[in-house]
Amino acid sequence: MALSGALTSTVTLNALRRAITSASKNKAAIADPVMASIIQRDAVLGPVVGALLQRMSLLDLGGGKATATAEGAAQLASAAVTPTNIAPAPTRREYARDLLDSERSQLAGLGMGELPPDILDAFVMEGVDVWGNTVLSDILALATGASYSAGTTGTALSWAALQNGYLDMVNRGAVGEAGVFAAVKVKGIKDVANDVLSLGGAVQMANQVQQFMEVGKSGYVGSFFGGLRLYMLDDVATSGGDDVGVMLSERGVLTAHKVIPLPESATVLVQAGGGNWISREAKRSTSLSATTRIETAFWTASAAADPAAMTKLVYVTV
Amino acid sequence: MGTRPAPAGPAYQPPPAGLGPARPPTSQRPTGVLQGWRPGFVLLARLDRLEVSGGLVLPDLARADAVAGRGGNTSADTVDPAGWVASLERQGYRRVPDDLDFECWGARRAGCASGCTYRDWYETDRVAGRWSEAWTRPKVLGSVIKWPVDWDGKRAFQQQVLKWLLNGSELDSDLIEAACAPAIEIARAYLGNVGNHEAARRLKHLVAQLPLEHIPSDLAPYAPTKD
Numbered sequence: 001m002a003l004s005g006a007l008t009s010t011v012t013l014n015a016l017r018r019a020i021t022s023a024s025k026n027k028a029a030i031a032d033p034v035m036a037s038i039i040q041r042d043a044v045l046g047p048v049v050g051a052l053l054q055r056m057s058l059l060d061l062g063g064g065k066a067t068a069t070a071e072g073a074a075q076l077a078s079a080a081v082t083p084t085n086i087a088p089a090p091t092r093r094e095y096a097r098d099l100l101d102s103e104r105s106q107l108a109g110l111g112m113g114e115l116p117p118d119i120l121d122a123f124v125m126e127g128v129d130v131w132g133n134t135v136l137s138d139i140l141a142l143a144t145g146a147s148y149s150a151g152t153t154g155t156a157l158s159w160a161a162l163q164n165g166y167l168d169m170v171n172r173g174a175v176g177e178a179g180v181f182a183a184v185k186v187k188g189i190k191d192v193a194n195d196v197l198s199l200g201g202a203v204q205m206a207n208q209v210q211q212f213m214e215v216g217k218s219g220y221v222g223s224f225f226g227g228l229r230l231y232m233l234d235d236v237a238t239s240g241g242d243d244v245g246v247m248l249s250e251r252g253v254l255t256a257h258k259v260i261p262l263p264e265s266a267t268v269l270v271q272a273g274g275g276n277w278i279s280r281e282a283k284r285s286t287s288l289s290a291t292t293r294i295e296t297a298f299w300t301a302s303a304a305a306d307p308a309a310m311t312k313l314v315y316v317t318v
Numbered sequence: 319m320g321t322r323p324a325p326a327g328p329a330y331q332p333p334p335a336g337l338g339p340a341r342p343p344t345s346q347r348p349t350g351v352l353q354g355w356r357p358g359f360v361l362l363a364r365l366d367r368l369e370v371s372g373g374l375v376l377p378d379l380a381r382a383d384a385v386a387g388r389g390g391n392t393s394a395d396t397v398d399p400a401g402w403v404a405s406l407e408r409q410g411y412r413r414v415p416d417d418l419d420f421e422c423w424g425a426r427r428a429g430c431a432s433g434c435t436y437r438d439w440y441e442t443d444r445v446a447g448r449w450s451e452a453w454t455r456p457k458v459l460g461s462v463i464k465w466p467v468d469w470d471g472k473r474a475f476q477q478q479v480l481k482w483l484l485n486g487s488e489l490d491s492d493l494i495e496a497a498c499a500p501a502i503e504i505a506r507a508y509l510g511n512v513g514n515h516e517a518a519r520r521l522k523h524l525v526a527q528l529p530l531e532h533i534p535s536d537l538a539p540y541a542p543t544k545d
Contacts, residue, residue: 086390086405088387088390089387089390089391089392089393089401090387091386091387091391091392091393092393093387138385138387138388141383141385141388141389142388142389144359144380144381144382144383145362145380145381145382145389145402145405145406146380147367147380147409149367149369149378149500150500151500152369152370152371152500152501152504152524152527153369153371153378154371154372154469154527155520155523155524155527156520156523158504158507158520159507160503160504160507161500161504164500164503164504194516195516195520197516198508198511198514198515198516198517198520199507199508199510199511199514199517200510200511200514200517201510201511239379239381239451240450240451240453240454240467240472241451241453241454241465241467241469241472299387300387301387301388301391302387302388302389303388303389303390303402303405304389304390304405307409314369317465317467318464318467
């Protein structure tokens with residue numbers, strides 16, 4: 001933590017406000033219907049929002065066509081049934097803050113707006129944001145291993161790449177009720193915005209394209225092609241000169257969480273259990289004097305589920 | 319406020335075995351030091367997932383990061399992403415060998431310090447450092463750090479991967495067509511507006527990625543000249 005010395009002045013009236021960071025855009029992305037649908041299927045988070053799934057198996061069903069046969073002929077080989085199992089194994093993630101006694105004392109009452117008066121409470125509050133950032137970052141990182149791709153390595157992202165990637169997902173039958181979540185970095189958004197203007201005609205003048213000229217502060221760029229919601233996010237993966245964005249429908253990812261309650265010896269701020277999957281603990285530092293350590297911990301995992309439901313959006317980083 | 323360790327962020331991971339340097343105190347860290355953290359990773363490829371780049375048909379590389387809990391990794395997979403690799407192998411991907419030699423940044427990669435020809439390790443301000451593909455390397459410009467790319471080096475690596483995947487056989491013409499199709503589709507979107515400078519620039523750049531012998535006739539006028 002780096003608290004400004006000016007804020008601790010006992011002479012000047014100060015207020016402590018939440019700093020603007022690029023991660024604030026993650027709040028809109030984690031609330032997208034595709035993300036909500038993924039979280040609903042999570043075994044631990046599912047009960048909180050009304051659904052439950054620990055693991056998922058994919059059965060390739062209903063895609064075949066019958067073959068013409070003659071009576072009395074040898075039997076045809078039957079279609080194999082080989083479900084693919086996906087069972088992400090939750091692992092522990094931790095985020096810690098060290099808070100000096102003097103900081104806590106001097107900052108008491110300065111919290112304004114979305115910040116609570118006690119700085120300790122602000123760090124407790126931070127835990128849900130950290131969880132959201134982590135899960136979103138994990139899901140975005142899965143794009144580097146996606147089987148399906150749109151865009152071209154070493155070249156700028158284009159409207160046609162976005163459109164073709166979406167149409168291919170529709171063609172694969174991969175788009176569900178929640179539509180498609182898509183995320184690229186700001187470079188990718190700029191690429192597409194410049195591109196639609198260069199295409200001219202129907203594309204340039206289309207109502208949906210005008211959304212590039214009125215992008216809201218949340219990082220949500222707009223809805224395109226009737227079912228793709230595009231976000232501008234910093235946590236999009238990179239791979240050796242390219243950014244690797246993602247197009248994702250709800251079947252593309254399975255997450256898993258685990259509730260691990262803190263033991264009696266812990267100074268519990270917020271306890272895991274009872275639908276709360278994050279533990280927050282305050283403990284006096286054993287290595288630093290007059291310091292309290294606030295630890296946020298949770299167990300999480302994310303894995304690609306149905307390969308057809310994820311497309312990586314490849315475009316040059318610079 | 320005193321000197322304290324940096325907060326342990328979500329990306330704060332133990333260093334890879336035998337590679338992670340001890341983190342120097344804040345006061346001893348040089349200015350311009352690389353920031354952040356990037357996990358170790360493994361590259362995989364499969365013969366039916368190809369892309370075009372610089373006039374060549376090359377394997378589209380999939381990457382599995384060594385982050386526990388991500389992509390099918392277990393809590394033990396912090397150095398080698400075995401869980402994620404197994405998941406990709408079930409889809410038909412093959413793990414690229416660590417010892418494929420190629421030229422990058424003007425030097426052969428065989429025998430490189432990281433022990434893997436396509437990975438490089440950089441010390442950073444975190445306990446765990448930063449792994450990067452061999453064709454990107456940091457360039458510190460005061461407080462700004464750029465990661466230039468040796469695209470020819472990347473393509474040289476991908477050519478070796480393709481050779482390894484083919485194992486002496488020829489690349490099927492249908493696979494070549496499938497690899498060229500996305501770039502051709504995108505390039506054709508610009509044909510209706512070639513008078514626009516940006517559209518013309520993008521069109522030429524896309525066509526330049528295609529192998530000369532696979533540039534369709536309607537895009538041929540925008541192909542790079544041989545000189």
